[in-house]
Amino acid sequence: MNPTYLAADFGGGSGRVIAGSLRTEGKGYCLELKEIHRFANRPVQMGDYFVWDFPSLYADMLEGFAKAARQGLDVVSVGIDTWGVDFGLIDSTGQLAGMPVCYRDTHTDGMPEIFAREESPQAHYAEAGIQVLPINTLYRLMAMKRADDPRLDIARRLLFTPDLLTYFLTGHEINEYTIASTSEMLDARTRSWNEPLLRRMGLRPEMMCPITMPGTVVGNITPRVAEATGLDSKVKVVAVGSHDTASAAFASPRNYTTDRAAFLSSGTWSLLGVELDEPVLTEEARRAGFSNEGGVGAKTLLLQNITGLWILQRLAAQWRERGEDPGWPALIDEAEAAADTAVIDVDDQRFSRPDAMEQTIAAYCRETSQPSPSTRGEYVRCVCRSLAERYRKAVEQVNTLLPRPLEALQIIGGGSNNRLLNAMTAEATGLKVFAGPAEATAIGNILLQAITARQINSKEQVTDIRQL
Ligand code: ADP
Ligand code: LRH
Secondary structure, three states, rough: OOEEEEEEEEEOOHHHEEEEEEEEEEEEEEEEEEEEEEEEEOOOEEEEEEEHHHHHHHHHHHHHHHHHHHHOOOOOEEEEOOOOOOEEEEEEOOOEEEOOOOOOOOOOOOOHHHHHHOOOOOHHHHHHHHOOOOOOOHHHHHHHOOOOOOOHHHHHHEEEHHHHHHHHHHHOOEEHHHHHHHHHOOEOOOOOOOOHHHHHHOOOOOOOOOOOOOOOEEEEOOOHHHHHHHHOOOEEEOOOOOHHHHHHHHHHHOOOOOOEEEEEEEEEEEEEEEEOOOOOOOOOHHHHEEEEEOOOHHHHHEEEEEEEHHHHHHHHHHHHHHHOOHHHHHHHHHHHHHOOOOOOOOOOHHHHHOOOOOHHHHHHHHHOOOOOOOOOOHHHHHHHHHHHHHHHHHHHHHHHHHHOOOOEEEEEEEHHHHHHHHHHHHHHHEEEEEOOOOHHHHHHHHHHHHHHOOOOOHHEEEEEEEEO
């Protein structure tokens, strides 16, 4: 039987377990993909905190593995990737100390400003190379420290979300490089923890694990997991590009003939950037709001983190609550037929909150003296237009850091299905736009597992991808 790799891919809005296997085709390979399990990811407001429903996410991952086992697939390994920045704390008994808090929780508000008073933003960027966003791990830990959160005292280990899932699958504690890079606490050049910074923050560096690079076998699943899922206990867990953006960028196809191409990973968030060999830690990059995130193969992803389809997701959720659920294709049809109304600043913090999005957009339009959208189509069109405008700005800013301007943009992730947004992006940026694949993240995850298993030597050997 053909070896099968399972990707457990957790986005901010949904998760899936996808099976992939390689079949020889001509001189290369065809990657055959099969969706095994898809589930919602619903953070919950519990009292004062907005938290991830971690046990449900873990259970859904196991359910996906069990379905794969029931289908008789010859699973050799699994790889996990998730959204960035968030983490769980493991206490001395090996238990999760409290629910992992979601990056949309507001307790980090104001932390970047306090940090900037205590540390030099210039010197800090020259080390971390990360766009300052209140969601970053650094500010969550700072907020916990300032609140005397007792979990920090009992924490033996800090494990980022994919590390945490890996821990409960294998018992091994790791901090994978690409996800750790989203914390704003790594030294971008040495790719290791910035221990002096951790100490200045009052954090114990021993809480962190040595960095594990993507493409490392972490260990086998535990007998307990094997029993619960029906998977063989020899199944390995591989550290992939465990930040979803890193796996997506790794799978970004090269449909263009130019080397001047950027990627736009379009999902709950929009990550627009380029893959480089070295970080860019200049003042110019800092002022333009760029992050140097870790990529697979020790690459640097120089990108901007932009509030993305989250805004559409919140609108759709609101309409669903009203009993209207037309689905994405119909919503895009309505938006194509609608008139342009307003352009919103998607960077405005209010659009990253889980509040009622129609009202939030309408209030913004009133404040900026613009006509507010009134129909579903107008709302969707307004958001697509606004995102395309923001991408134009991002492309202009990337161009200031590159020797020659960009020519092409590869849009990947679920948002690459949004043909209106693709067209508006092409119009706004003037770039040649290529769309797909929608499941780039799972593909990148699986490709690295196949390389780690030495079934292939490089992703270039895969010349075709087929959805079963
Ligand atoms: P994440 O991994 O962050 O949860 P995805 O990459 O799965 O996000 O992208 C999900 C988003 O893709 C949806 O919120 C929606 O906006 C968009 N999308 C998915 N399918 C379609 C479609 N057929 N038409 C337009 N947009 C779509
Ligand atoms: C996108 C993403 C993004 C950010 C955010 C928190 O899913 O990983 O790169 O880190 O989630």
